[in-house]
Amino acid sequence: MPEENPKEEDAARSRWWHRWFRTPGELRELGVVGINMRNARYLLPNNPRRLYELVDNKLRTKALAEAEGMTVAETYGVLRTPHDANRVEKLLNGREAFVIKPTRGSGGKGIMVIDKRVGKNFVKPSGAEVTPGDVKNHVSNILAGLFSLGGKRDYALIEYRVQPLELLTALSFQGAPDVRVVMLHGYPVMAMLRASTKESDGRSNLHQGALGIGIDIATGISVHAIHHGRPVTHHPDLGIGLVGVQIPEWDTILHMAVTCQEMTGLGYLGVDLMIDRTLGPLMIEVNARPGLAIQMANGIGLLKRLEPIVAEHQRNPAADLAAKIAFSKKHFRANLPPVRE
Amino acid sequence: MSAQAKLITTVVLLCALGGGLAAYKSQKLGVPFWQDQRVDEWLVEAKISFLATGRDVKARLALPSKANDQNAGQESGSLGYHYDVEEELGESTAIWSSPKREEGQALYYRVRFKEGPVSGGEAISPIGEPIALEVPNLPGSLGTAARSIVEGAKGLSEDPDALFVTFFKQINSSDASQEYVLVKRHYEKESLAFPKITMGIDFLGMAGVPARLAYGVKLNDELVGQQPLPLLEYFDGAAWKVRDPQEPSKVLDGRDVFVWHRGGGPLLEVSGGVENSKVTFTAVKDRIPLSRLTDLRNSPFLVSTILGLPVSERAVFRYIVLIPLGAFVVVLMRNIIGIPTLGTFMPVLLALALLEIEPLKAILMFTFLVGAGLWFRFLLSRMNLLVVPRVAACVVIVTLLMMLMGVVSYQLGFSVGIKITLFPLIIIAWTLERMSLIWEEEGKRSAIVQVSGSMLVAICAYYFMKISQIQYWAFYFPELLLVLLAGILLVGRYTGYRLSELIRFKTFSNA
Numbered sequence: 104m105p106e107e108n109p110k111e112e113d114a115a116r117s118r119w120w121h122r123w124f125r126t127p128g129e130l131r132e133l134g135v136v137g138i139n140m141r142n143a144r145y146l147l148p149n150n151p152r153r154l155y156e157l158v159d160n161k162l163r164t165k166a167l168a169e170a171e172g173m174t175v176a177e178t179y180g181v182l183r184t185p186h187d188a189n190r191v192e193k194l195l196n197g198r199e200a201f202v203i204k205p206t207r208g209s210g211g212k213g214i215m216v217i218d219k220r221v222g223k224n225f226v227k228p229s230g231a232e233v234t235p236g237d238v239k240n241h242v243s244n245i246l247a248g249l250f251s252l253g254g255k256r257d258y259a260l261i262e263y264r265v266q267p268l269e270l271l272t273a274l275s276f277q278g279a280p281d282v283r284v285v286m287l288h289g290y291p292v293m294a295m296l297r298a299s300t301k302e303s304d305g306r307s308n309l310h311q312g313a314l315g316i317g318i319d320i321a322t323g324i325s326v327h328a329i330h331h332g333r334p335v336t337h338h339p340d341l342g343i344g345l346v347g348v349q350i351p352e353w354d355t356i357l358h359m360a361v362t363c364q365e366m367t368g369l370g371y372l373g374v375d376l377m378i379d380r381t382l383g384p385l386m387i388e389v390n391a392r393p394g395l396a397i398q399m400a401n402g403i404g405l406l407k408r409l410e411p412i413v414a415e416h417q418r419n420p421a422a423d424l425a426a427k428i429a430f431s432k433k434h435f436r437a438n439l440p441p442v443r444e
Numbered sequence: 445m446s447a448q449a450k451l452i453t454t455v456v457l458l459c460a461l462g463g464g465l466a467a468y469k470s471q472k473l474g475v476p477f478w479q480d481q482r483v484d485e486w487l488v489e490a491k492i493s494f495l496a497t498g499r500d501v502k503a504r505l506a507l508p509s510k511a512n513d514q515n516a517g518q519e520s521g522s523l524g525y526h527y528d529v530e531e532e533l534g535e536s537t538a539i540w541s542s543p544k545r546e547e548g549q550a551l552y553y554r555v556r557f558k559e560g561p562v563s564g565g566e567a568i569s570p571i572g573e574p575i576a577l578e579v580p581n582l583p584g585s586l587g588t589a590a591r592s593i594v595e596g597a598k599g600l601s602e603d604p605d606a607l608f609v610t611f612f613k614q615i616n617s618s619d620a621s622q623e624y625v626l627v628k629r630h631y632e633k634e635s636l637a638f639p640k641i642t643m644g645i646d647f648l649g650m651a652g653v654p655a656r657l658a659y660g661v662k663l664n665d666e667l668v669g670q671q672p673l674p675l676l677e678y679f680d681g682a683a684w685k686v687r688d689p690q691e692p693s694k695v696l697d698g699r700d701v702f703v704w705h706r707g708g709g710p711l712l713e714v715s716g717g718v719e720n721s722k723v724t725f726t727a728v729k730d731r732i733p734l735s736r737l738t739d740l741r742n743s744p745f746l747v748s749t750i751l752g753l754p755v756s757e758r759a760v761f762r763y764i765v766l767i768p769l770g771a772f773v774v775v776l777m778r779n780i781i782g783i784p785t786l787g788t789f790m791p792v793l794l795a796l797a798l799l800e801i802e803p804l805k806a807i808l809m810f811t812f813l814v815g816a817g818l819w820f821r822f823l824l825s826r827m828n829l830l831v832v833p834r835v836a837a838c839v840v841i842v843t844l845l846m847m848l849m850g851v852v853s854y855q856l857g858f859s860v861g862i863k864i865t866l867f868p869l870i871i872i873a874w875t876l877e878r879m880s881l882i883w884e885e886e887g888k889r890s891a892i893v894q895v896s897g898s899m900l901v902a903i904c905a906y907y908f909m910k911i912s913q914i915q916y917w918a919f920y921f922p923e924l925l926l927v928l929l930a931g932i933l934l935v936g937r938y939t940g941y942r943l944s945e946l947i948r949f950k951t952f953s954n955a
Contacts (some may be wrong), residue, residue: 124946135949139779140939311887332951402954
């Protein structure tokens with residue numbers, strides 16, 4: 104986007120107080136959206152409470168996605184009762200790698216990833232071994248509602264362990280990086296790749312020290328990266344450059360994200376995807392309350408994209424999927440750095 | 445109507461309603477709006493309660509002489525009872541009667557007077573009747589011991605005031621002479637209502653000073669439903685005086701004690717086969733002139749009727765009206781400032797717990813309990829327990845820790861532990877569970893930040909609720925809570941940045 108606004112230039116200029124804070128005026132010039140604004144302007148009016156159930160329950164989200172013909176991680180089994188917890192081994196049916204997660208978890212809570220087996224034990228990506236008893240206990244905790252929203256009773260979902268592309272695992276210290284696309288009214292707003300670090304311990308939550316890597320909506324090339332809110336160019340543990348990486352199958356990803364919006368009916372949402380070596384992009388989950396760190400990762404205030412979308416949505420409420428993607432690609436193109444080979 | 449318009453209309457309506465009612469109450473009904481304009485009046489309410497058994501009931505309550513004062517107001521509340529006041533020799537008695545009553549009954553009598561040094565226990569000259577001196581007949585060694593005590597005291601001074609002080613200093617003291625202990629034991633065995641005072645009355649009688657029981661009420665806002673305070677009235681040769689046997693050398697101060705009944709007769713008599721009859725008192729500092737109160741009670745506004753409740757019931761609202769204030773502080777701290785807290789209203793609960801215990805002690809206690817509890821909680825988590833048993837185990841551990849704290853602090857001479865009630869226990873157990881979960885899931889930094897955030901918000905809420913002008917408004921102008929509600933609604937539509945976000949986004953850099 105061309106930067107002609109002199110006030111914006113002004114806001115970007117370094118000031119002595121930027122070490123401690125930015126003034127509300129500066130943030131507004133930068134188009135930064137705060138929690139209150141996100142909730143009052145975008146979440147509450149566009150996301151009716153009754154639709155939350157569709158995305159808070161992963162089983163329902165997966166069923167919807169499959170009905171739309173979307174690729175999702177294969178479900179190996181669902182554990183519903185304490186009795187089922189004793190049958191984990193049988194359900195696994197000798198599988199080497201799998202993921203156990205709560206159906207109503209949030210923020211990556213309660214997810215156990217198993218990469219392989221060694222004798223009777225299982226091995227996590229970090230190399231730590233867990234016994235079958237540990238796995239059973241984890242399932243019991245999930246069923247008791249330890250990780251679910253509001254502590255409600257929950258089911259445990261056993262599914263396919265995604266084998267991420269080497270291109271992406273190279274950017275992440277353990278853990279598989281995922282792609283998040285934030286959407287408003289079905290228009291892709293912003294995207295980022297979340298990669299873990301030693302500090303974040305395989306998790307991809309930014310406030311736990313994971314990296315946020317902003318991705319250009321038009322091309323799927325990474326443009327900017329942050330660690331703890333500060334811009335970085337290289338992975339702090341691996342030393343690999345983070346900017347200029349082309350995310351493969353970008354158009355498929357955008358297509359899936361927009362489909363997720365259509366199938367759930369939520370106005371403002373974040374779609375999380377992973378890219379498998381053989382299966383390509385997989386829809387992992389839909390988040391009805393996507394966070395604000397994505398604007399830091401992209402170095403662009405969310406408001407600069409949300410406002411044009413609101414205007415476009417009013418002008419053309421019946422736009423179809425292709426038109427929406429075309430609009431976002433046309434208007435939200437970033438100033439690209441050279442692509443890294 | 446758009447959401448915006450609805451909100452503005454609601455806010456304006458709420459402000460107009462709340463503000464209007466408050467203005468009406470202060471301008472027309474004369475309820476002072478500012479706390480320092482208040483009239484320092486005490487409202488003392490006697491509540492007679494008993495269990496009727498279906499027969500004709502008659503209750504007689506001796507009334508304070510102060511009730512006859514020019515400046516004082518009085519009234520009685522008793523649905524369906526015939527009510528009358530009988531006067532005899534300057535002493536008045538309220539009489540309620542009603543045929544065929546059943547089940548629990550409550551009768552009220554309220555007296556209102558200006559705060560001042562006059563307690564109603566001042567010296568008064570005897571009227572008419574000669575003063576009869578009752579000399580008790582104590583048998584054998586008991587009589588010898590008692591006579592020896594009285595003679596000993598008379599040897600020091602024959603003055604009735606001095607005798608009174610000497611006797612009661614000895615009776616109250618923990619290292620009294622053998623003779624006192626002997627006599628005291630006898631009186632305690634007799635299972636009288638007030639053994640110590642009866643003993644003092646008998647000693648005074650033996651020394652030639654007529655004395656009798658009187659009743660008072662402690663003027664303390666916090667005592668709801670207090671028992672009648674036993675006092676002693678004696679004749680010093682010229683006039684009757686009332687003193688508190690607990691503090692024998694002090695003249696009664698009308699700011700602490702109000703003498704409800706003197707003159708010797710019974711305080712309460714209920715006839716008609718009733719059970720469990722008793723009288724309890726509640727004293728509150730009231731800021732509304734009695735003459736106005738009746739207007740207020742008859743006024744049609746629902747919100748005003750909180751003041752029409754019996755005093756003992758009204759006192760409950762003292763804390764309840766503070767909860768919305770705490771909630772308001774939480775809203776400000778979370779949505780405008782952006783302090784992270786554990787749960788939304790946990791800080792309000794904490795703040796209420798702070799009101800029960802002193803804040804500094806409460807913080808120390810809370811920190812200790814949460815720290816120790818968390819440590820145990822991690823020991824438990826090694827055993828891989830299921831969630832519900834683990835929470836239950838937490839509650840047991842916290843209970844034990846609280847008991848331990850109570851014992852230790854008592855032995856060290858603090859009285860912190862004593863006031864711990866059910867309420868803080870639940871809050872702490874719950875905090876532990878939430879905190880340990882966050883600890884595991886989001887790391888210790890997050891957990892500590894959220895708990896300290898909750899504590900900080902709770903302390904702010906506590907100090908806000910503690911401002912006496914705020915308490916005054918909440919209690920006497922509860923309709924102002926509607927204005928508060930309007931404020932909360934407005935914050936609910938605040939879309940600006942939180943203060944914490946100014947810091948969070950300080951490193952925002954344009955790509």
